[in-house]
Amino acid sequence: MARRRQAVTIKHVAADAGVSLQTVSRVINNEPNVRPAMQERVQASIDKLGYVPSIAAQRMSGSRSYLILAINDRERTIADWRNRQGSDWVDQMLFGGMLKCAEHGYRMIFELVDTHNDHVERELGAAIAALQPDGVILTPPHSENPLITGFLAKRKIPFARIGSVTSGPGIAMTMDDEGSARRATEHLIALGHSRIGFIAGPKEYDLSNWRIDGWREAMTSAELSCDALCVRGDFGYDSGGLAANALLDLKDPPTAIIGSNDQMTLAALDAAKARGLHIPGDLSLISFDNTPVVRFTVPELTAVDQPIAATFSKAVELLITNGDALVPHQPVVIEGSLIERSSTAPPSAHGRA
Amino acid sequence: MARRRQAVTIKHVAADAGVSLQTVSRVINNEPNVRPAMQERVQASIDKLGYVPSIAAQRMSGSRSYLILAINDRERTIADWRNRQGSDWVDQMLFGGMLKCAEHGYRMIFELVDTHNDHVERELGAAIAALQPDGVILTPPHSENPLITGFLAKRKIPFARIGSVTSGPGIAMTMDDEGSARRATEHLIALGHSRIGFIAGPKEYDLSNWRIDGWREAMTSAELSCDALCVRGDFGYDSGGLAANALLDLKDPPTAIIGSNDQMTLAALDAAKARGLHIPGDLSLISFDNTPVVRFTVPELTAVDQPIAATFSKAVELLITNGDALVPHQPVVIEGSLIERSSTAPPSAHGRA
DNA sequence: TTGAAAGCGCTAACAT
DNA sequence: ATGTTAGCGCTTTCAA
Numbered sequence: 232m233a234r235r236r237q238a239v240t241i242k243h244v245a246a247d248a249g250v251s252l253q254t255v256s257r258v259i260n261n262e263p264n265v266r267p268a269m270q271e272r273v274q275a276s277i278d279k280l281g282y283v284p285s286i287a288a289q290r291m292s293g294s295r296s297y298l299i300l301a302i303n304d305r306e307r308t309i310a311d312w313r314n315r316q317g318s319d320w321v322d323q324m325l326f327g328g329m330l331k332c333a334e335h336g337y338r339m340i341f342e343l344v345d346t347h348n349d350h351v352e353r354e355l356g357a358a359i360a361a362l363q364p365d366g367v368i369l370t371p372p373h374s375e376n377p378l379i380t381g382f383l384a385k386r387k388i389p390f391a392r393i394g395s396v397t398s399g400p401g402i403a404m405t406m407d408d409e410g411s412a413r414r415a416t417e418h419l420i421a422l423g424h425s426r427i428g429f430i431a432g433p434k435e436y437d438l439s440n441w442r443i444d445g446w447r448e449a450m451t452s453a454e455l456s457c458d459a460l461c462v463r464g465d466f467g468y469d470s471g472g473l474a475a476n477a478l479l480d481l482k483d484p485p486t487a488i489i490g491s492n493d494q495m496t497l498a499a500l501d502a503a504k505a506r507g508l509h510i511p512g513d514l515s516l517i518s519f520d521n522t523p524v525v526r527f528t529v530p531e532l533t534a535v536d537q538p539i540a541a542t543f544s545k546a547v548e549l550l551i552t553n554g555d556a557l558v559p560h561q562p563v564v565i566e567g568s569l570i571e572r573s574s575t576a577p578p579s580a581h582g583r584a
Numbered sequence: 585m586a587r588r589r590q591a592v593t594i595k596h597v598a599a600d601a602g603v604s605l606q607t608v609s610r611v612i613n614n615e616p617n618v619r620p621a622m623q624e625r626v627q628a629s630i631d632k633l634g635y636v637p638s639i640a641a642q643r644m645s646g647s648r649s650y651l652i653l654a655i656n657d658r659e660r661t662i663a664d665w666r667n668r669q670g671s672d673w674v675d676q677m678l679f680g681g682m683l684k685c686a687e688h689g690y691r692m693i694f695e696l697v698d699t700h701n702d703h704v705e706r707e708l709g710a711a712i713a714a715l716q717p718d719g720v721i722l723t724p725p726h727s728e729n730p731l732i733t734g735f736l737a738k739r740k741i742p743f744a745r746i747g748s749v750t751s752g753p754g755i756a757m758t759m760d761d762e763g764s765a766r767r768a769t770e771h772l773i774a775l776g777h778s779r780i781g782f783i784a785g786p787k788e789y790d791l792s793n794w795r796i797d798g799w800r801e802a803m804t805s806a807e808l809s810c811d812a813l814c815v816r817g818d819f820g821y822d823s824g825g826l827a828a829n830a831l832l833d834l835k836d837p838p839t840a841i842i843g844s845n846d847q848m849t850l851a852a853l854d855a856a857k858a859r860g861l862h863i864p865g866d867l868s869l870i871s872f873d874n875t876p877v878v879r880f881t882v883p884e885l886t887a888v889d890q891p892i893a894a895t896f897s898k899a900v901e902l903l904i905t906n907g908d909a910l911v912p913h914q915p916v917v918i919e920g921s922l923i924e925r926s927s928t929a930p931p932s933a934h935g936r937a
Numbered sequence: 938t939t940g941a942a943a944g945c946g947c948t949a950a951c952a953t
Numbered sequence: 954a955t956g957t958t959a960g961c962g963c964t965t966t967c968a969a
Contacts, residue, residue: 236646237713238739240962251940256964264938281706283713287649288962290640291945293589297714312679312893317670317876321678325694326665333696338715340693341678343686353634360590360636361650362691386591497880523670527850527880540665593946604956609948617954641946644961 239282248276259284260294286338290363297337299547300364301328302355302373305343316494317524320539327540328368331547339547340364344373351378359386366390366550368543369401375437389553391546394438396562402549403562404542408438411535411567412445412489415517418569419487420453423577424515428478428485429461430471430495442491442519460485464495471495475502479514486578487515493522493534500528500574511576521570530573538565592635601629612637613647639691643716650690652900653717654681655708655726658696669847670877673892680893681721684900692900693717697726704731712739719743719903721896722754728790742906744899747791749915755902756915759895761791764888764920765798765842768870771922772840773806776930777868781831781838782814783824783848795844795872813838817848824848828855832867839931840868846875846887853881853927864929874923883926891918 244255250273257265258273265273276282290296301324311318325341332339340362344354359367367390373379374392383390384400391402419427429446432439443461450457462477464470471490475498478485490496496518500510508514510530518525518534525532542565549563597608603626610618611626618626629635643649654677664671678694685692693715697707712720720743726732727745736743737753744755772780782799785792796814803810815830817823824843828851831838843849849871853863861867863883871878871887878885895918902916 237716237962239713241964242962252963253940253965254938257939260964266938269938281709283710285643285716285962286714287640287643287716288945289964290638291644291947291962292964293945294964296640309679309683312672312675315672315874315876315879317672317880319665319668319670319672319675322665322672322674325674326662329694329696330662338693338695340691341682342691343682356634357636360592361639363590363638363640521668523668523876524880526668527670527877529882590946594948595946605947606949606957607955610955613948619954622954638946641961642948644946644963645948646961647948 237285237288239280241282241284243280244273244276244282247280248273295365296363298362298364299328299332299337299339299366299368299550300358300362301339301341301368301370301543302344302358303341303370304372305345306347308343318522320522323539324370324543327543327545328547331544332551335547335551337365337547337551344379346372346376346379351376352382355379355382359388364388366547368546368550369393369395371395371436371438389550391550393542393546396437398560400558402546402553402558404546405441405562405564406537406539406542407564407566408441409445409448410564411519411569412442413449414445415489415519415535415569416446416449417453418571419489419515419517419575420449420455422487422515422575424485424487425453425455425578426483426485426487427455427460428488429457430474430478430488430490430499431461431463432491432495433463433465436466439491446489464491466492466494468494468498471498472502475499476506479503479506479508485514487517487575489517489519491519493518493520493524493532496532496534497524497528500532511574512579515576515578516574517569518574525572528574533572533575534570536568536570538567541565590638590641592633594635594637596633597626597629597635600633601626648718649716651715651717652681652685652690652692652719652721652903653711653715654692654694654721654723654896655697655711656694656723657725658698659700661696671875673875676892677723677896680896680898681900684897685904688900688904690718690900690904697732699725699729699732704729705735708732708735712741717741719900721899721903722746722748724748724789724791742903744903746895746899749790751913753911755899755906755911757895757899758915758917759890759892760917760919761794762798762801763917764872764922765795766802767798768842768872768888768922769799769802770806771924772842772868772870772928773802773808775840775868775928777838777840778806778808778931779836779838779840780808780813781841782810783827783831783841783843783852784814784816785819785844785848786816789819792844799842817844819845819847821847821851824851825855828852829859832856832859832861838867840870840928842870842872844872846871846873846877846885849885849887850877850881853885864927865932868929868931869927870922871927878925881927886925886928887923889920889923891920894918 328339371394374395462474518532521534521536681692724747727748815827871885874887874889
């Protein structure tokens with residue numbers, strides 16, 4: 232490997248502008264106490280020479296690294312990549328995170344870390360030591376892993392916890408699963424549905440339960456019964472079909488079903504079709520997550536969009552601009568929206584009276 | 585921002601092991617001339633203290649940065665992210681690239697750069713100056729941009745050009761579009777088809793033309809006519825429908841169609857269905873790219889898989905292990921494979937005699 | 938408001 | 954086979 236040096240360094244700029252290194256440094260960092268004329272002269276040299284500071288050197292001298300580290304669960308992420316089911320979680324996190332970083336002259340680095348591992352701390356520690364990021368963004372299930380949050384807190388590294396509402400160190404951020412589920416349910420109620428089934432995710436996931444809560448809230452507020460209308464799945468396709476059939480086998484079956492994620496709702500769609508039901512005529516369907524797949528079903532699915540990009544964008548912004556300021560004590564809420572497509576309609580007359 | 589220092593540095597390790605900094609450095613870098621006993625003692629201290637070298641410091645002292653930079657076209661990538669059509673190109677590049685980097689103790693950084701821009705050089709230069717990557721991976725259309733390849737060559741930064749077969753600086757790598765198209769066509773011929781239509785991409789893309797070449801080759805070898813059987817689209821959904829209808833309106837219409845990408849083939853599927861054709865009974869369909877969407881159509885599409893992950897993995901490996909060695913003069917070929925699903929079958933008897 | 942000196946963590950070059 | 958020295962490019966003291 233060739234010993235590569237910086238093509239243009241702060242020294243070149245200083246020499247060109249006829250000032251000290253320090254003055255150039257001040258201009259780079261927009262520090263006060265630089266006369267406009269001076270600032271202009273230095274900037275001219277910077278532009279002329281095409282100078283860009285080395286983040287390695289900046290980091291070395293004890294300043295920022297201009298790096299934000301986003302961490303995903305290794306196992307799950309790789310499984311998604313391998314299966315190619317069209318989940319675009321990673322894309323959306325890059326979309327929101329990278330672009331916001333770029334706005335501030337930062338870079339986002341994406342890393343995979345095993346959560347279910349004795350040496351999470353070592354693995355994370357290695358990434359931190361190697362990269363020295365100015366901030367870290369945690370996604371589920373890392374967001375709730377005390378080994379990780381504790382480590383970051385101890386090292387005083389600012390971090391955000393996506394999909395977490397518990398208090399503690401770091402900025403808790405949520406996409407308002409409960410509110411989204413409530414709004415989706417209310418939408419169906421407004422269409423005239425009164426029997427609304429819910430296919431829930433596994434209880435190990437906090438967001439599964441938040442989504443149930445939202446549905447239950449809306450149902451209860453409208454004085455509708457929830458009895459037997461909530462069935463658990465495991466977020467996988469097969470479990471969605473089983474759950475849908477269980478709901479449709481009820482003596483008094485639902486006229487609408489909300490699925491807690493796209494895979495399960497997809498399965499519910501297929502199961503309903505297999506029973507000869509027409510969507511949305513005989514059964515309305517709302518999905519959660521709004522991954523690309525819901526646009527390719529027939530009919531396209533009405534879905535709750537998870538504002539992943541917006542959440543990462545906000546996380547980056549808080550991390551960068553917040554500096555050492557206080558961490559908000561309330562979770563930061565980024566609301567998802569309901570994307571209406573063709574799988575929802577008023578219940579048909581020939582259903583229940 | 586708190587002035588953050590490395591928690592454990594090479595000094596701590598040296599002190600703990602009672603050796604010089606240099607010896608620790610040698611152990612870190614697996615250099616020769618260290619006695620096993622010494623190496624063991626130092627390694628023990630490293631493990632005990634949980635030491636991980638700072639890449640910033642490593643880079644500063646003139647060694648590697650352990651960073652590989654992968655660059656995509658900004659406009660296209662953002663459009664994909666925004667549209668959420670399920671393209672998983674970025675995911676697959678990370679899948680292949682990041683994991684291979686990790687194997688070697690490297691990191692992959694993903695960046696967006698405008699190609700159609702006067703100051704590509706400035707933009708790329710800034711990324712290079714800031715990050716000092718040990719290698720760069722270019723994707724289309726950057727792979728063919730002389731401003732970019734020239735810049736990298738001038739700076740003597742090793743780089744790979746994905747989807748490029750032209751000679752010149754950098755490692756040319758191709759997913760064998762021509763071969764893939766040929767094999768797809770041969771597959772249809774083997775099934776008994778003789779009228780095989782081809783929906784091509786726009787001619788501005790090299791790979792569009794490679795794919796046509798492969799199809800034409802296979803057709804010619806089998807002494808089949810290509811007349812009127814190749815129609816251009818623009819890779820967008822709408823153009824695929826138009827092209828398919830044009831082909832199916834022929835006096836002697838094809839019994840099979842190959843689409844140059846998933847969106848166009850999707851449209852062809854929909855167009856064929858709209859005409860009352862049964863797939864694959866009346867018309868066989870093969871798609872290109874094998875993005876997640878082809879698994880969600882009815883029937884699922886037989887498709888040519890683009891080995892994106894494998895290609896990036898190989899690119900990283902070449903970049904890291906090749907060092908300053910010679911660049912291969914032939915393009916590196918990573919073959920794609922045909923994934924057989926349910927959209928292909930022998931032509932029906934009631935078609936042409 | 939500007940400049941000079943010291944040092945960040947590490948490795949290359951040169952001892953020994 | 955191991956240690957010593959110098960310096961990478963930048964920012965933080967501190968001085969003028």
